[in-house]
Amino acid sequence: MKQVCEGKANLGKKATVKVADAFNFIGIEREYFFSLVMFAQAKTDDKKRFAYAEMQSIAKASKVNLIGVDAYKYYDSWVHPVVRELAPAMPGAMPKEIAGKCVHEVSAKEVKESIEFQVRAGILKKTDDGNYSQTDKLLGGDTQSMSLAVRSMNRQMATFAVDALDRFAADERYVAGVTMGVSDGAFEKIVETLKQCRNQVLEIIANDDKVDRVLRLNLQLFPLTQKIEGADDEK
Structure with a gap:
């Protein structure tokens, strides 16, 4: 559990159930926890969206205000x-x-x-x-x-x-x-x-108090090639 909290390990299906049991999660709490684990471990954006939708659905049904949901939507x-x-x-x-x-x-x-x-x-x-x-x-x-x-x-x-x-x-x-x-x-x-x-x-x-337009600044730095094997670290 210590390694999971430190981000060094993931929870498997059996471990997820054990943790839910240890914290006495039942009903909606248990469903939300399973969806949260699914969201955290999802490898693709589609899987993350699916898990997040499940979390929203559970929260809406139980009228729970989720931390971070508003920021996510924004x-x-x-x-x-x-x-x-x-x-x-x-x-x-x-x-x-x-x-x-x-x-x-x-x-x-x-x-x-x-x-x-x-x-x-x-x-x-x-x-x-x-x-x-x-x-x-x-x-x-x-x-x-x-x-x-x-x-x-x-x-x-x-x-x-x-x-x-x-x-x-x-x-x-x-x-x-x-x-x-x-x-x-x-x-x-x-x-x-x-x-x-x-x-x-x-x-x-x-420090700018007057707004007369809205702009967007994108800062982008990305690879155009794969790394060259055997290349020196310093040029």
């Missing part, structure tokens, strides 16, 4: 982060008006549902004058429990990045890239540099 669609930025920046605007500002197609109904969800989840709050404000200026999305939803978000935004090449003039976007051969050591340094760059951007955002 990162599962591009609509939520865009609406989170637009709603406070457009005081008094109706969902149809907010939808009209989005570059990619979204309905007024989807915007309305997104606002309601974010208020319910505590991501947005409704002010006394009927407008909306963010409960936190910045949100993160790097925890392991949200990895599937964050990957879904990254896929959507990567598609939008391709679309932006033809949709927007060069002075409305910034796209640059470099193809490079690197060692493992250089790779780690580049990743650290990108993390620092992201943090610097977040600092700029945190």
Whole structure:
């Protein structure tokens, strides 16, 4: 059990039952625990989605508020982060008006549902004058429990990045890239540099009080080849 808690081992079917018995999980608690184990050990996104759907179904039936479910839902669609930025920046605007500002197609109904969800989840709050404000200026999305939803978000935004090449003039976007051969050591340094760059951007955002548009920044670094066997670690 100690190795499982430390992430060094997985629970097999028999072990899962034993753990459930040890904690006296019965009924809905037991079903949810089995689905949680399935979610944590799933090897594919489809299997993770299936297990997550089971967890949601169990929680809904028992009226349980699941930790992390709201965050998972938030990162599962591009609509939520865009609406989170637009709603406070457009005081008094109706969902149809907010939808009209989005570059990619979204309905007024989807915007309305997104606002309601974010208020319910505590991501947005409704002010006394009927407008909306963010409960936190910045949100993160790097925890392991949200990895599937964050990957879904990254896929959507990567598609939008391709679309932006033809949709927007060069002075409305910034796209640059470099193809490079690197060692493992250089790779780690580049990743650290990108993390620092992201943090610097977040600092700029945190100190910017006026919003007149919503942008997306993608930082992508990925292999184009397999590793060369026998290559020296240092160049």
